[in-house]
Amino acid sequence: MGNPLGWLDDSLQELRDKKLYNNIRAIESPQGAWLTVDGRNVLNFCSNNYLGLANNPRLKQAAKDAIDKYGIGPAAVRTIAGTMSMHIELEKRLAAFKEAEAAIVFQSGFTSNLGTIPALVGPGDVIFSDALNHASIIDGCRLSRAENIRYDHISPESLKAQLQEKRSQFTKAIIITDGVFSMDGDIAPLPELAELAREYDCMMMVDDAHGEGVMGHGGRGIVHHFGLQGKIDVEVGTLSKAFGVVGGYIAGKANIVEWLRQRARPFLFSSALTVPDTAACLEAVHILEESEALTEKLWENTHYFKEKMQTLGFNTGKSVTPITPILLGAESLAQTFSQKLFAENVFAMAIAFPTVLMGTARIRVMISAAHSKEDLDFGVAAFTKIGKETGVLS
Numbered sequence: 582m583g584n585p586l587g588w589l590d591d592s593l594q595e596l597r598d599k600k601l602y603n604n605i606r607a608i609e610s611p612q613g614a615w616l617t618v619d620g621r622n623v624l625n626f627c628s629n630n631y632l633g634l635a636n637n638p639r640l641k642q643a644a645k646d647a648i649d650k651y652g653i654g655p656a657a658v659r660t661i662a663g664t665m666s667m668h669i670e671l672e673k674r675l676a677a678f679k680e681a682e683a684a685i686v687f688q689s690g691f692t693s694n695l696g697t698i699p700a701l702v703g704p705g706d707v708i709f710s711d712a713l714n715h716a717s718i719i720d721g722c723r724l725s726r727a728e729n730i731r732y733d734h735i736s737p738e739s740l741k742a743q744l745q746e747k748r749s750q751f752t753k754a755i756i757i758t759d760g761v762f763s764m765d766g767d768i769a770p771l772p773e774l775a776e777l778a779r780e781y782d783c784m785m786m787v788d789d790a791h792g793e794g795v796m797g798h799g800g801r802g803i804v805h806h807f808g809l810q811g812k813i814d815v816e817v818g819t820l821s822k823a824f825g826v827v828g829g830y831i832a833g834k835a836n837i838v839e840w841l842r843q844r845a846r847p848f849l850f851s852s853a854l855t856v857p858d859t860a861a862c863l864e865a866v867h868i869l870e871e872s873e874a875l876t877e878k879l880w881e882n883t884h885y886f887k888e889k890m891q892t893l894g895f896n897t898g899k900s901v902t903p904i905t906p907i908l909l910g911a912e913s914l915a916q917t918f919s920q921k922l923f924a925e926n927v928f929a930m931a932i933a934f935p936t937v938l939m940g941t942a943r944i945r946v947m948i949s950a951a952h953s954k955e956d957l958d959f960g961v962a963a964f965t966k967i968g969k970e971t972g973v974l975s
């Protein structure tokens with residue numbers, strides 16, 4: 582008799598042998614500057630909780646009040662009975678915050694990409710995609726069955742060459758890029774990309790998951806950072822990172838949003854964002870609209886940490902955002918470094934091949950407004966100690 586599941590044990594073992602197996606740690610405390618992990622209190626350098634909103638009292642209260650009033654689940658997809666007035670309000674507030682004509686909310690940033698790309702392009706169309714775009718963009722492109730052409734990472738020259746050669750062979754076209762790239766903390770050259778989109782008759786889409794709440798005035802994102810409001814057709818946002826909750830959205834031209842309400846499959850075939858999530862997201866938008874204090878603190882922390890690390894002699898690569906890679910090189914060195922940091926009560930992820938190029942392994946430090954100067958000093962001291970121990974610092 583055959584064993585149809587036999588391949589699994591072999592494949593799992595192969596992951597372990599190649600050191601590609603994900604050992605997933607469970608967090609035993611709320612999100613914040615410090616986390617309880619395996620019963621220990623560790624400094625959190627891993628989360629996308631850029632503004633510290635994930636455990637914010639106002640968000641928690643808004644979620645509780647909404648539960649008392651409206652319950653928990655939406656009990657339907659948005660197009661049947663799952664659209665609550667709160668969803669509509671969130672969409673209006675997000676559009677206003679982003680200075681876009683309209684917005685549509687999805688269950689996550691991931692589903693926003695999966696729903697949007699196939700709704701905009703299909704067979705006979707073409708996608709020009711940055712070589713380092715996020716997995717959800719890559720999957721959305723595959724689902725669309727449009728021709729997918731990669732251009733070199735953040736290279737308008739490479740994109741232009743591809744457009745010149747291939748654009749005319751297809752009907753519709755879209756250029757898609759991450760705004761902030763999550764592994765290096767570098768950013769897309771949006772003005773140049775938008776100009777090429779105009780020149781070659783392409784739609785322009787940017788996924789601002791790591792720019793939301795971070796870049797631009799008061800965290801309005803990378804489009805705002807470059808002053809390109811109204812010039813980018815589709816902005817993907819996440820509510821799961823700086824906004825501290827979970828969810829995703831598209832902001833852009835009213836007709837695009839209207840089309841997505843008719844055609845985006847996760848909107849049509851998967852239930853709506855829950856009541857507490859929606860209420861907490863609304864409160865997060867209110868907080869961002871009221872004050873720039875959190876984004877300012879985030880940037881102050883980012884500059885403080887980066888400057889200290891660079892002065893010590895660490896290489897922080899091309900980062901211009903709170904995502905701070907500490908480049909180490911060898912895959913095994915990054916793994917060892919991360920384990921030694923954890924022993925010093927600093928929780929920071931090693932990122933290695935195949936997530937990044939071979940030989941560019943690093944520790945990725947995620948800075949948050951939730952960190953105090955003392956927290957950052959504690960982290961820097963641990964990096965200094967392990968840096969000397971491992972010979973990274975002389």
Ligand SMILES: *Cc1c(COP(=O)(O)O)cnc(C)c1O
Pocket residue numbers: 689690691692715717759763788789790791819820821822827828829
């Ligand atoms: C994190 C991320 C997503 C996914 O967002 P979720 O809301 O967590 O699903 C999508 N795109 C990019 C670029 C991301 O970094």
